[in-house]
Amino acid sequence: MTITPTPLEGCIVITPRIFNDDRGYFFESYNTQSFNNAVGYEVNFVQDNQSFSTRGVFRGLHLQKGEHSQAKLVRVTKGEVLDVAVDLRQKSATYGQYHAVLLSEENQQQFFIPRGFAHGFIVLSDVAIFQYKCDNYYNKAAEGGLHFADPELNIDWGMPAAELLVSEKDLQLPFLKDAGDLGF
Numbered sequence: 001m002t003i004t005p006t007p008l009e010g011c012i013v014i015t016p017r018i019f020n021d022d023r024g025y026f027f028e029s030y031n032t033q034s035f036n037n038a039v040g041y042e043v044n045f046v047q048d049n050q051s052f053s054t055r056g057v058f059r060g061l062h063l064q065k066g067e068h069s070q071a072k073l074v075r076v077t078k079g080e081v082l083d084v085a086v087d088l089r090q091k092s093a094t095y096g097q098y099h100a101v102l103l104s105e106e107n108q109q110q111f112f113i114p115r116g117f118a119h120g121f122i123v124l125s126d127v128a129i130f131q132y133k134c135d136n137y138y139n140k141a142a143e144g145g146l147h148f149a150d151p152e153l154n155i156d157w158g159m160p161a162a163e164l165l166v167s168e169k170d171l172q173l174p175f176l177k178d179a180g181d182l183g184f
């Protein structure tokens, strides 16, 4: 597998080695030893998630606060999404900056987002199946997030905000300036 660093320290893009033959393809979608070597420390994933969405659906920008923060290894097994991580680590030189990655069934790329980030994605294909690993359990009480259209973040989602399908919960999320201490 190939590891591509991003401008956000700790966020990496993983491109698996795909074995194609006349039957189709095979690749290792996750290997603990290879992954921990790639990130340089041991990550203990404890929960796998999967969501199905249609074109224009936006999910995020989500996080779990403080000790409930989750590192995520995300990928798309059907369709294509623009996936975004926002650095919220107080001591980080890239605090408040984001990085976007196109993840698709076609490129089979995976995006690793350490703890201390908000995460979200927009669906660019007719449908998308989004699968990801988390290194901490879901904790509803610790849920938080940032509004996808926060002018300070100024994220280009590649689609007008009016065309996005966003949950009522996500529409209520605060801008970064109003988010308070998130414990990162």
Ligand SMILES: Cc1cn([C@H]2C[C@H](O)[C@@H](COP(=O)(O)OP(=O)(O)O[C@H]3O[C@H](C)C(=O)[C@H](O)[C@H]3O)O2)c(=O)[nH]c1=O
Pocket (backbone or CB within 6 Å): 049, 051, 059, 060, 062, 063, 119, 120, 121, 138, 167
């Ligand atoms: C995240 C989660 C949710 N749920 C339940 C709670 C709700 O009743 C239902 C839908 O949850 P939600 O609307 O928060 O789902 P998404 O909008 O896809 O949330 C996810 O989307 C962005 C992209 C993320 O990075 C997060 O991992 C996650 O917050 O599933 C669970 O039972 N366990 C879980 O781990």
